[in-house]
Amino acid sequence: MPGLKEIRKRITSVKSTKQITKAMKMVAAAKFRKAQSRMFELRAYADKMQSVLSSLAGSVDTGHPLLEVRPRKNVEIVALTSDRGLCGAFNTNVMKAATRLIKDLQNDGIEVGASAIGKKGADLFRRRGFNLRRSWTGLSGRISYVNAQEIAKDIIENYIGETFDEVMLVYNEFRSALVQKVTTVRLLPLSPVSAEETEPNEMRAEFLYEPSQQAIFDRLLPKNLEIQIFRALLESQASEEAARMTAMENATKAADDMISSLTLQYNKARQASITKELMDIVGGVEALKQ
Amino acid sequence: MENKLRLEIVTPYGQILSEDVDEVTSAGTDGEFGVLPGHVPFITTLKTGVLIYKKGSEMGYVFISSGYAEVSSDRVIILADSAEKAEDIDVERALAARRRAEERLKEVEKIDFARATAAIERATIRIQLAGKRVVK
Numbered sequence: 001m002p003g004l005k006e007i008r009k010r011i012t013s014v015k016s017t018k019q020i021t022k023a024m025k026m027v028a029a030a031k032f033r034k035a036q037s038r039m040f041e042l043r044a045y046a047d048k049m050q051s052v053l054s055s056l057a058g059s060v061d062t063g064h065p066l067l068e069v070r071p072r073k074n075v076e077i078v079a080l081t082s083d084r085g086l087c088g089a090f091n092t093n094v095m096k097a098a099t100r101l102i103k104d105l106q107n108d109g110i111e112v113g114a115s116a117i118g119k120k121g122a123d124l125f126r127r128r129g130f131n132l133r134r135s136w137t138g139l140s141g142r143i144s145y146v147n148a149q150e151i152a153k154d155i156i157e158n159y160i161g162e163t164f165d166e167v168m169l170v171y172n173e174f175r176s177a178l179v180q181k182v183t184t185v186r187l188l189p190l191s192p193v194s195a196e197e198t199e200p201n202e203m204r205a206e207f208l209y210e211p212s213q214q215a216i217f218d219r220l221l222p223k224n225l226e227i228q229i230f231r232a233l234l235e236s237q238a239s240e241e242a243a244r245m246t247a248m249e250n251a252t253k254a255a256d257d258m259i260s261s262l263t264l265q266y267n268k269a270r271q272a273s274i275t276k277e278l279m280d281i282v283g284g285v286e287a288l289k290q
Numbered sequence: 291m292e293n294k295l296r297l298e299i300v301t302p303y304g305q306i307l308s309e310d311v312d313e314v315t316s317a318g319t320d321g322e323f324g325v326l327p328g329h330v331p332f333i334t335t336l337k338t339g340v341l342i343y344k345k346g347s348e349m350g351y352v353f354i355s356s357g358y359a360e361v362s363s364d365r366v367i368i369l370a371d372s373a374e375k376a377e378d379i380d381v382e383r384a385l386a387a388r389r390r391a392e393e394r395l396k397e398v399e400k401i402d403f404a405r406a407t408a409a410i411e412r413a414t415i416r417i418q419l420a421g422k423r424v425v426k
Binding site: 038041042044045048049052056145148149207208209210211215216219220227230 | 300301302303304305318319320323330331332333334335358360367369371372
């Protein structure tokens, strides 16, 4: 049995760890609320954009290069992870899904390239000896629309330059504070925009377009991709903080359990040492009497 | 409400403005346009510039960085990459952004010319606009 002093030392160290995890949990909670509200703020924009796109889709030529489906010879996998750890299985889940997807595609004889958003993903890809085409790191915590624009621009250029024929994004979709689900979405080619059915043709014909319907449609498509990426970034951010909250909550609980079991051990040891001392004294007294 | 326009400005960072106004003037890619209640429905792309709205005797100025506008007889919806009301513009930031972009322009070999000039344009308009306040 470890000595009293050692146990006391361990209790203090676990207690300070507990304080850290507790603080981290509260920080994560605050960041989470912020990330969540940004996610909702984007929704209004995304919805309006979608409604304009679908109202245009019926009346324009949809042969835009970003909509064109090419035979899958080379697929790009983009894994969206966090820059920082201590958030449970958040990054591992994404990487697992991404690796599985890569293997599946390779088994089908398709060339696969990979990019990573977030430091953790980039590190993990590298450690597994996977060649990264691009990586974007240091976005966590201050994601801006410009980040999404940069990523979209790079992907679009390479897609049009036929570096790859399809782009898949693997990320943690935000379901609720307790549930994050790893999701794989196809970024490019863009899924065809369906024309709005509720709106009759005559209604749409009333709109004037400046410069032209086609020009607006062509400009909106890449913007649509930017928005999709931005949304994924924000969702992943919210998921990350939610995952960290849960992880830190669990860590705090584990620390509590550990403290109580250590305290029990400490008391037992203390009791034992007192009993031993008493026995020594009694033994000494008895010896003197004789 | 009769003879009013609902002006809504939405960016990826949230809604900037949602108000009933009398008149809206904005910079489209094909030139400036004005909208009064009862305007013919139209959709246009916007370039970086200033949107001016009139509400009674008040004038409001909003900085708009490229996007598009959807106009119908009683509403104007602006979807912009970014937008700020004149009073919310951070002049320090705009000045810093312009300096950065100008620095980039000097390094001739590795710049993205279009991006740098666009950044300068955005910053310049922001700075000019920042001085203006809502006139009552």
